Amino acid sequence: MKIKSTLIVLSLIAAPAFASDRVVSKTREQVRAELVQAQQSGEMLASGESGLTLKQINPTAYPVSALTQAPKTREQVRAELDRAIQTGEMLAAGESGAKLNELMSRRYPAIAAKSYKSRDEVKSELARAIREGELVAVGEDGRKLNEIYPDRYHAAHHSTVAPSSDDSTKAPRF
Known part of the structure; x- marks a missing residue:
């Protein structure tokens, strides 16, 4: 019974996505141009199950994009690290993915939560x-x-x- 009601709810949620009147189609040339651009920039997915792009696997083989941020100085990186250590924003050891201030909240200053409603x-x-x-x-x-x-x-x-x-x-x- 749970499976049946779950399937019904999921189909009701997904129905508007399939019922859209607006169809966006690209020409064959547009698709080919996008493919060539992705190959040249290294944005194509690498083979295998890693889910990484070719550029992520071999960054030196592809040109650096103009959208990348300017590199930070050593002092800026150290200041960010010091701030993260003081506030407990560092990831805790292990596979939990939790931050230190979440696991040991008494050791770090409390983060003031902003309330948007009275x-x-x-x-x-x-x-x-x-x-x-x-x-x-x-x-x-x-x-x-x-x-x-x-x-x-x-x-x-x-x-x-x-x-x-x-x-x-x-x-x-x-």
């Missing part, structure tokens, strides 16, 4: 999500409460989508 805005968003059943239900399927219990949240959904002044057409409130 406390009242967050509270009102939470109240709306609870009222409309937009919270994810407990379980592994990831469905929201209004998807599992549509009868409980039907009135709240319709009152926000199509408000009307006629009392006879209003859905019952729970």
Whole structure:
């Protein structure tokens, strides 16, 4: 059952991508020109499963692009390294990919997080999500409460989508 509902959701998500009316096609000459440019610049993928381009494997065989940044001085690199060491932005040893300030947060200064919403805005968003059943239900399927219990949240959904002044057409409130 989980597989069936997962496939249905994925097909609904992917449908707009296949249904686009706009078709972009290139001429044969445009494709050939892009191929020649990619071969000359080394942007072609190398054979094998590495996923690297030819330029990444053998950088001396291809010309340096004009878009590369100016090289940093030794002092600039050392200053960046010192700053990364002090703030714990260095990667920790091992394969976790975590930074030192994430693993040992007490050793490094706290990073101040910038809040873009006020406390009242967050509270009102939470109240709306609870009222409309937009919270994810407990379980592994990831469905929201209004998807599992549509009868409980039907009135709240319709009152926000199509408000009307006629009392006879209003859905019952729970």
